[in-house]
Amino acid sequence: MIPLLRRNRDFLAYTIVLFFASLAVEILTVAIGWRIYDISGRAFDLGLVGLVQFIPSFVLVFVTGAVADVFSRRLIIFCCLVSEFVFTGAIFLVASGFPAFAQNQVWPILTLIAGLAIGRAFLSPAAQALAPNLVARHEISTAIACSTAAWQLSVIAGPAIGGVLYGIAPAFAYGSGLAMVAVSLIAVLCIKRREQPRPREQEITQALIGGFHYMLKEKVVLGASTLDLFAVLLGSVTVLLPIYARDILVVGPWGLGLLRAGMGLGALATALYLGWRPIRRRAGPIMFVTVVIFGVATVCLGLSRSLPLSVLALVIMGASDMVSVYIREVLIQLWTPDHLRGRVTALYGLGIIASNELGGFRAGLVAGLIGAVPATLLGGTCTVLVAALWSRWFPKLRRQDALSRGETTA
Secondary structure (H helix, E strand, O other): HHHHHHHHHHHHHHHHHHHHHHHHHHHHHHHHHHHHHHHOOOOHHHHHHHHHHHHHHHHHHHHHHHHHHOHHHHHHHHHHHHHHHHHHHHHHHHOOOOHHHHHOOOOOHHHHHHHHHHHHHHHHHHHHHHHHHOHHHHHHHHHHHHHHHHHHHHHHHHHHHHHHHHHOHHHHHHHHHHHHHHHHHHHHOOOOOOOOOOOOOOHHHHHHHHHHHHHHHHOHHHHHHHHHHHHHHHHHHHHHHHHHHHOOOOOOHHHHHHHHHHHHHHHHHHHHHHHHOOOOOHHHHHHHHHHHHHHHHHHHHHOOOHHHHHHHHHHHHHHHHHHHHHHHHHHHHOOOHHHHHHHHHHHHHHHHHHHHHHHHHHHHEEEHHOOHHHHHHHHHHHHHHHHHHHHHHHHHHHHEEOOOOOOOOO
């Protein structure tokens, strides 16, 4: 992992972009979640944060993927980061009570989050599709472990920094988010390698839905993408962590930072291990087992009334999720032709956003109806059920041995 960063400056700059852009989002997420819960005190409003982030990606999924396959992916990332900088600054102003009519109102913040989400809807497929253009094919698995480790490091540091800074003063949290986006903007300009030319379909319809057709044809790619979608859509409880921090564990903003960092800590340690010892065999069975572990750890989180035990459950959730994410992303990158990679990763990214953001809306809605703890227990149970169903419905994925094509287990 380290040798790749040392000898490939373009990929190093790319990794810096991912790290600081993600760090900004994590800091902002903690600040926004705490601010909205302070304003309304309703779990449903926390769920709305996930919903407004999901809608732009859902509506624009075919457009964002096609754009990433036609235009310069580096330029797309730069434009999206400019948009992120602008909307982060606007959220800072509104959350601080400017203008006056927005004070103690949730809807202006949600509106700006939707604007921020539009930019990130274009950024995600472009960023994921760019990585294989910067490294040799045999380095893709290491590159994915490296970029994922950078992302998970931001998931650890961001919530902790965001919780501490927000506890000192909200302006510190928002200001730090703006600074992180600025660093990403500088780093993306340092990527010099030219992207390989990609063929352009003549038919507009084919250009928009080519990735969808490919995923339907390749059952391994379809199964890997939808497993994440439905497992975390039905099992995600991250959005409920402000409730656990404030009402159940009673640990305040700093405790929220620790809880949110727990999953990142487990994922980072696992990503570093995978960068050193990549998965070579039995990829399919390992992926399904780790999804089950994720569901069981979610149930443990719901039953816990201790901060250390809750953080431990989240660490296990992060570690198990990292393994399944790693396998899915390497499969998708290696099985997808470059001229379709933007569209396929856009659809895959929609599944990730749906599982995290729309899953957050589901968690907030269910928690508003039956309470945070029952919603968490139900979510973990549903994740285990999804793993069992997908193992039955996608036998080729379950039997996949190596991450490359064609090799299955007995």
